[in-house]
Amino acid sequence: MAAALIVLVFLASFVLLYRGILAEFQILGGGAALVLAIGATSGVYPLGMAFDSIYFETLAMIFGMSALSALLARAGLFAHLAERAARNSGGGARWVLLMMVLVTYAVSLAANSLATMVVLVPITLNLCRRVGLNPVPVIIAEIVAANLGGASTMIGDFPNMILASVGHLHFNDFIAGLMPVCLVLLAALLVFYEVRAGDWHPVSPAVAADVGPLDRAPGDDGLMRAGIMIAVATVSLLVLAGPLDLRPGPIAFLAGLAALVVGRFSEDELLHACGATDVLFFAALFVMVGGLLAAGVLDTTVVWLESVTRGHAGVRAVLLMWLAAATTLFIGAGSSAAVFAPMAASLQLAGDSAAAWWALSLGIMAGSSGALYGATAGSLAMNQYVQFVRRHPETLATVPEGRDFTHREYMRWGMPLMGIFLGVSTVYIAVITP
Secondary structure, eight states: OHHHHHHHHHHHHHHHHHHTOSOHHHHHHHHHHHHHHHHHHHTSSOHHHHHHTSOHHHHHHHHHHHHHHHHHHHHTHHHHHHHHHHHHHTTOHHHHHHHHHHHHHHHHTTSOHHHHHHHHHHHHHHHHHHHTOOHHHHHHHHHHHHHHHHHHSSSSSHHHHHHHHHHTOOHHHHHHHTHHHHHHHHHHHHHHHHHTGGGTSOSSOOOOSOOOOOOOOOOOHHHHHHHHHHHHHHHHHHHHHHHHTOOHHHHHHHHHHHHHHHHTOOHHHHHHHTTHHHHHHHHHHHHHHHHHHHTTHHHHHHHHHHHHHTTOHHHHHHHHHHHHHHHHHHHOHHHHHHHHHHHHHHHIIIIITTHHHHHHHHHHHHHHHHSTTTSTTHHHHHHHHHHHHHHOGGGGGGSOTTOSSOHHHHHHHHHHHHHHHHHHHHHHHHHHOO
16 A cells, blocks of 8 residues: 555655746655655555655765855856857858757856756857757757767766666766767757758858857956866865775765855855755655565566566666667656666666666666757756747748747757667667676
């Protein structure tokens, strides 16, 4: 009975999340409270077990990398990189796409996708308006590139931070296990856009010899130098964490504290800069997933997964990847990672080596690229587009009829890319699984 109630609360919470009735952390906070009440009343999930279900290392990494991303964005580093790329593109459609995709991927290796898209989408919209290019496919490509960049490193997105904590993985593990295949997928993204060039190239391209300034706020050179020094020191320590037997959580936490001190954020900016709502969201989510684990729901799923794969580690890892991708389409990347990470840990104990973690990360990345709701920054990018079009209605002249930035239009690009990513990743997982 308790298991059924906990599952019901979990499903109801994500229905409310999908409807967008309240803030995400408020919905999951209420859901976590209900799960705790059900667990305590039934004796299935006592408070001590709920406390143990919270991955504090993940929360420390979310805090630290959010603060560092906020510092670098405040200093103008991301905007500077994007403007340099835009100016070097010369206004040609193909080069605009290439430059913005590469910058997005590079920034997302260390910055979370929300911080990345907050800075890059306005620059992309301004650039596309000036050169007469439909911005919708370019922004979609940037969202997917941000997903790929985030999946390439331990600190690039929330799902990998969760996997690092649950799997006791290090920064170098992700570089070796995921970055090579993500670079292949990045190339596949660019080839896909080239194949569909007629669907997004302007009929009469407006080539600008000099794009000119893109109306960004001026950066702070001193703040930028300080931010880069903190970022370099953080990455260096994360690279050395394995040999020095250090965990990434404390390193990221100290980097976040340093970023907050250097950044001189106001009281109104402080909570946003340190990712407070994300920390609360994932703390509540971990409590809810812990309830599923305590009630035996996740163990039952693992037993089913092992039974249908009949001991074949490669098949099991690939099935996990595809299940994670399908789930991410509906509940989002971070939530999917929190649900599937305990399952991957069980499969890991069954002898699947690191392939279970890489399969899970790649599946979540593919699912977050397939639909707008699955992408962490998807809704944010859409809102930025809508607000920009209101200020600059002439932008719609570059958008073909019926091809505005909608969930359906995103899926028209995202779903084929999801299929390509899953296909390539399936081959990769099959090759590396012992």
